[in-house]
Amino acid sequence: MLWDNQSLDTRLDALRRGKPRIAWLYEKRDTSTFRYRCFNPPATLEKMRPDIGAAWFERQDIPALIKELSGIDVLVICRFRYDAELARLIVAANGAGTRLLFDCDDMVFDINQVHLVLDTLDQPTDAEVHWDFWFAYFGRMAATARLCEAAITTNEFLAARISQAFPYLPVHIVPNYFAPDQEEVSRALLAAKRKRGFQGTGDITIGYFSGTPTHNKDFAIAVPALARLMAENSSVRLRIVGFPPPSEALQPSMDRVEILPLQDPLNLQRVIAEVEINIAPLQDNLFTNCKSELKFFEAAAVGTWTIATPTLPFRHAIQDGVTGRLARAHEWDFALAEAIELVSKPEAYAEIAEKAASDVYDRYGSERQVDKILAAVGLG
Known part of the structure; x- marks a missing residue:
């Protein structure tokens, strides 16, 4: 993929280039959510607003990201399932005064909708392991959302679902778009x-x-x-x-x-x-x-x-x-x-x-x- 050429050092330099500083975090680069929700926003700011520090990161970059938190104004956590490593990052971000935002482009945070989603996606439901995986996926996504101050999503319909699941989270819309x-x-x-x-x-x-x-x-x-x-x-x-x-x-x-x-x-x-x-x-x-x-x-x-x-x-x-x-x-x-x-x-x-x-x-x-x-x- 084209973005593989962006080394961690390159992205850290992009983050440090200006103020304010905004970091986007995703679990791992893929051919799905990553491009539109995690890669495109900092790429857009790099071209349109070079005075702002902006870069994307993934799970393996968390140790380096923690060291940068004192200078990061906002950390956007994109569709990242809660675990111990993310918890350490969130605790450190809270200590550094970094705002935490939850970005999600799918209805994958409400366990009441697991059955509908499995049926829609034509996923197997004939063994306990499938239910364990998907309920854990949705539950861990919700756990991440609950630790953030606000949410970002792609459209009004999904924004309403997020508001229903997390009434205390303000929700903003940034559509998927071209970088x-x-x-x-x-x-x-x-x-x-x-x-x-x-x-x-x-x-x-x-x-x-x-x-x-x-x-x-x-x-x-x-x-x-x-x-x-x-x-x-x-x-x-x-x-x-x-x-x-x-x-x-x-x-x-x-x-x-x-x-x-x-x-x-x-x-x-x-x-x-x-x-x-x-x-x-x-x-x-x-x-x-x-x-x-x-x-x-x-x-x-x-x-x-x-x-x-x-x-x-x-x-x-x-x-x-x-x-x-x-x-x-x-x-x-x-x-x-x-x-x-x-x-x-x-x-x-x-x-x-x-x-x-x-x-x-x-x-x-x-x-x-x-x-x-x-x-x-x-x-x-």
Whole structure:
């Protein structure tokens, strides 16, 4: 991953470069929460506000972080499960007068919702070990939240869930958004599509960018319509990036299904730009309404049309029929047929793609987030 090149010394230097100083802590770099919640904010401040000290850290950096606490104004603890090592850091932070904030991008802190989450994520529930793991995961996340002064999250719906679980915690919203490097790459990819007039290569590729191996039931919502479309139209191809969910319905068309491994956040934008239609099917329940809209804005930023389930975040992000399409479970055949028709008209596709791109850069561009970040950490 691209951020592996940032050594601990480099990050400590970034933290010390100015005042105030803000540190973000995550358990371990991964292809999920880390980029948007822990890496992007300090990267944004480094470019937009170089007078502020900001850097990210992970569990193995805690000993070094403890030594820096006397100079750190705010420590944002991102989705970190409580344990003895974190407890030592929190005690030291309290002693140093460092404010502690809890950042969470999923409903993984309320044990009352464990069963719903396991069902949504298609996780096994047939043995005690599974229940032990997930109840411990949620409980330890809640233990971390209770030791913080305020919370930060991605949208209003999840903010309300945090407020319900922890009524004493003020909650601020910093949406998932593009860091400067993601935005730069995305604008270049959009410019390349604009130069060729959004003309395709003949085949039409639909992309599904799953990210984690927990979306079997989500993908299944769109599979029947996808299978019918691919059976009827031999020019339609499917690209799956990440973890391909099992699907018997697609087997007859598997010669037109391309499966790619997980991509780093910058190359992912290229892979999304290469498809004409992006799909983001989700089950519609309490847990999925807490999910952010990033699958839409990642695609719109590179000029790719999106069809998504109308969860609250997608309804807030997408102007239905204008910047993307919202499709309930029974509407996927129509939405896919409409998208295929749109792709066949490059001028119409270009007009819509430009509108969607302009909208997401205005709402999810890095420059727009600086004030939100500073307000959320109490420094605005």
